[in-house]
Amino acid sequence: MNGLTLDPPAAGPGPLGRALRSTPVAMALVVAVLILGFGALSPNWAFLRTSNLSTITLNVSVTMLLAVGITMILAAGELDLSIGANVVLSSVVGAKVLVALSGTPDEVRAAQYPDLALGVAAGIGAAVATGAAFGAVNGLLVTRLRVNSFIVTLGTMGIGTGTALVLTNGSNVPYVPRLLQTEFGVVRLFGVIPYPMIVVLAISGVMLYVLRHTRFGLYTLAIGSSREAAERAGIRTLPHVFRLFVLMGALAGVAAFLDLTRFATTNVGGHQTTALAAIAAVVIGGTSLFGGRATIAGSMVASLIPVILATGLVILGVQAFWQLIAVGMILIAAVAIDQRRRERLK
């Protein structure tokens, strides 16, 4: 009895072939080509200067962190369009708490912050808590009302932005200490790695581990691949999806505080396209929009592409707006290529 005849194991590609087929590796190659290409084209290889590459990583940090979170959300077959609004709202609340606890109103108006340490600690806590609470609202609406997450987060995107504007009367929170920026937001470790990027890399590393090596990660992918199968395996899918939205929200809260340290101000009119940029990076990186397949490494690498393009085009004297056009085309091409490849697999 030779068993349920299952066709002989396909003569699979070797390790090198497999690596080249993996989207994160392919994207890393694209990024490397872009960097070298812009380097060669830029006057005196200006693009490859440490200061330039360092600035790119600083510019990409918040998007990368959000992309890592979105990877988990998409892995479960959900979507979160509200993360930009969440970043704005969380930074407003974080900034208000920070300023209020750093000194008396008179002191902060004079740029005196006697209780800065307390203010910063409370500000971080407030930003992350606000983000997580925002995510919890999304999660509750998705899992209790059973409304599609696209719609829920489209709604909370407006609600979050509106709340931030109501809280601030539409102007940025004043008296945010510049020290945030000069002591952290734009500081670089060994003059190379921006401090915010260190935070982002550390969190991304943890998330990479969680997705690949833990039950939480496996259940996330299982839910995205087949919610029915996950439930039949005894996984409680609704609480899991709720937790994913809380996690995403907390990451948006961290992103909000990083944003605050970088610009030493809130940005109540900003982040309108942040969610779409992060989702685009995640999909370009090889995560399926429909759940079940996800790669955090791919998301991290792909989130570099828009910033590299924008910076490179500026250095070449081309309008940076072309970046938007290029990224749009890359997004469509990446998904089309990925679909072809999977159809062949079937």
Next chain:
Amino acid sequence: MRQIERLAEMPEAGPAIEAVGIEKRFGHIRALDGASLAVRSGEVLALIGDNGAGKSTLTKIICGALAPDGGELRFWGRPTAVASIRHAQDLGVETVYQDLALAPDLSVAENMFLGREPLMRRLGGLVPALDRRAMRARAAEALAGVGISLGSVDRTVRELSGGQRQAIAVARAVMWARSAILMDEPTAALGTRQTAIVYDTIRSAADRGLAVVVISHDIPKMLSLADRIAILRQGRTVAQERAADLTLAQVVTLMLGGNGREEAA
């Protein structure tokens, strides 16, 4: 788990699983209206009925996927409200669903362990991690045990044929079952030869002391494979007999009702 093993060893404990007068409504449709069955350890019970007779609903109630509206489930004679699929699994009951319930993007090994992954500890016990090596080894072993070789258990289910998927669902159930297996049309996607292997697997599972309930439309085969036959008609159990005491014609008559088709609709 320990308790189950002890119970399973008791020879005179009566049926391993007993469903008595189960009722289930979906809206105003009565899917089950007094469905009963009993299956002993080491026995194959074929559950037969026309489309819509309630076979799948009854198995889903026994395995905890659906809650009954009435009636009683007993495991080793003890009335038990099966609260969830996990609860049924803790009772040692595994199910092969008609739709297989596999996650296509996960690997074969991941699917076989989903919900019950072995864990290991890293960094001096601080960080939990999936023990993928153990998952691979035990999944391959379980597949080989039912006569299946897949090449690699790292392949995703999406890459496999319908027959291969069905084989994985069966192997998964056999691997985990400690007291009973429920199979909803386990040979639906299979060719003749593969079907024969699944039937062998069913028989050997029963010979190992498991109680096996099989839903199938292959009545002639069930008459030879099963120890007993339960026939459902319009949500009600109309007969439970030793297979040896029934003929094909009798089964068909019982299944369709009266002397022909008029009640089948």
